[in-house]
Amino acid sequence: MATAVMNLVEHLPTDKSLVERCLAGEDLAWDELVRTHTKRVYGMCYRFTNNATEAQDLTQEVFLRIFKSVKSFRADEGNFTTWMARLTRNLLIDHYRRTRQDRSTDSIEGQLPMLEEKMTSSARPDGLVAGREAREQLQAGLQKLSPELRETLILRDLEELEYREIADVLKIPEGTVKSRLNRARAELARAVRKEQLGQGISKIRTAGGALQS
Amino acid sequence: MTCNDFDSLLCDFLDGKLAGERRLVMESHLAHCFVCSELTRDSREALALMDRSSDVEVPPELVTKILQQIPESGWLARLSQGFFAPVLRPLFQPRVVMGAMLTVLSLSMMTRCAGVPKRALTAADLDPVRVVGALDDKVHRGWERSVKTYESMKLVYEVQSRVNDWKEKQREEDEESKKLPKVQPVSEEKSLNEGKVK
Numbered sequence: 001m002a003t004a005v006m007n008l009v010e011h012l013p014t015d016k017s018l019v020e021r022c023l024a025g026e027d028l029a030w031d032e033l034v035r036t037h038t039k040r041v042y043g044m045c046y047r048f049t050n051n052a053t054e055a056q057d058l059t060q061e062v063f064l065r066i067f068k069s070v071k072s073f074r075a076d077e078g079n080f081t082t083w084m085a086r087l088t089r090n091l092l093i094d095h096y097r098r099t100r101q102d103r104s105t106d107s108i109e110g111q112l113p114m115l116e117e118k119m120t121s122s123a124r125p126d127g128l129v130a131g132r133e134a135r136e137q138l139q140a141g142l143q144k145l146s147p148e149l150r151e152t153l154i155l156r157d158l159e160e161l162e163y164r165e166i167a168d169v170l171k172i173p174e175g176t177v178k179s180r181l182n183r184a185r186a187e188l189a190r191a192v193r194k195e196q197l198g199q200g201i202s203k204i205r206t207a208g209g210a211l212q213s
Numbered sequence: 214m215t216c217n218d219f220d221s222l223l224c225d226f227l228d229g230k231l232a233g234e235r236r237l238v239m240e241s242h243l244a245h246c247f248v249c250s251e252l253t254r255d256s257r258e259a260l261a262l263m264d265r266s267s268d269v270e271v272p273p274e275l276v277t278k279i280l281q282q283i284p285e286s287g288w289l290a291r292l293s294q295g296f297f298a299p300v301l302r303p304l305f306q307p308r309v310v311m312g313a314m315l316t317v318l319s320l321s322m323m324t325r326c327a328g329v330p331k332r333a334l335t336a337a338d339l340d341p342v343r344v345v346g347a348l349d350d351k352v353h354r355g356w357e358r359s360v361k362t363y364e365s366m367k368l369v370y371e372v373q374s375r376v377n378d379w380k381e382k383q384r385e386e387d388e389e390s391k392k393l394p395k396v397q398p399v400s401e402e403k404s405l406n407e408g409k410v411k
Binding site for chain 1: 220221223224225251252254255256258259260262263265266267268269271272275276278279280282283
């Protein structure tokens with residue numbers, strides 16, 4: 001929460017001047033804009049798609065669109081982060097609709113990075129392992145949510161936007177944002193619990209199988 | 214308080230933004246309503262999981278990829294992408310630039326050879342009569358110089374060979390004068406031997 005406020009305070013004035021400098025044709029301003037916002041855009045894409053390759057392609061696409069349409073952004077109408085989040089969100093939803101058919105046949109490619117992470121994580125300190133495990137659980141849980149709930153949760157709890165800003169991005173009332181958020185959190189917790197239960201059962205089964213043989 | 218009211222305030226409640234009486238009302242509803250207490254517990258669990266979860270790591274090459282996909286916005290880039298693109302693009306190739314530089318170099322060598330002065334040129338300097346005159350002058354001078362060099366070389370060689378001849382002669386004379394006294398004793402010995410035989 002505190003970090004969200006800090007982020008906003010930190011970003012508002014610099015974003016405005018950055019965008020203005022970009023429009024003036026300054027190369028360095030564009031560099032800075034990309035460097036500042038890549039983490040947020042990539043974060044949103046990765047959380048939403050749970051696929052590193054797709055997330056990279058989408059992030060590149062987002063910045064291409066920002067570059068082309070930054071002229072249409074007016075600093076007095078809203079803040080840049082909201083504008084960018086809306087652009088990213090629209091692209092993600094388009095992508096979701098486009099790939100709905102492919103997703104029913106779940107490809108192994110997207111899961112490869114996660115498998116690799118699992119293999120390397122054993123050598124890391126405990127705190128990092130716990131963080132990574134939590135992230136994997138979170139990612140798996142997020143994929144169980146509907147896109148509406150998923151995007152709301154990502155914008156609020158992971159990208160730490162204000163309710164007002166999320167309402168602006170998704171073009172829905174603030175009350176709807178909050179009720180969606182409640183449902184999203186509850187469904188996430190249930191999905192993660194279910195997953196853990198499933199893993200526990202399979203572990204017990206393999207242990208039982210080992211004992212029998 | 215109804216469950217709907219609770220739902221609309223839950224976010225603020227979890228953010229810790231509710232104070233005083235509103236907070237108390239929420240807590241008393243929580244104590245009575247099973248559905249809402251379950252919702253609150255799940256929400257807290259999800260928030261805790263997201264808190265624990267580590268950040269997404271951005272691939273280090275991503276920023277470079279993004280910056281590369283978008284063309285630079287300098288005037289040269291803009292020019293080379295606009296209307297003049299088909300003309301300008303081949304001109305920016307290294308071999309074309311190399312060729313242009315070599316042309317300049319050979320031109321400068323030729324003008325130097327033709328005696329065009331290095332100072333700022335005037336139209337008079339490039340007058341064909343002048344250029345041809347200067348070239349003719351250069352050729353004549355060059356010819357004279359080479360003839361002169363040849364002549365003096367000839368003289369030098371003549372003198373050198375004469376001196377060598379003298380040296381050779383001298384040496385031969387020296388050798389002959391050394392040989393003469395050596396020959397005499399041999400003839401004496403011969404005569405002695407002859408005497409013995411006799």
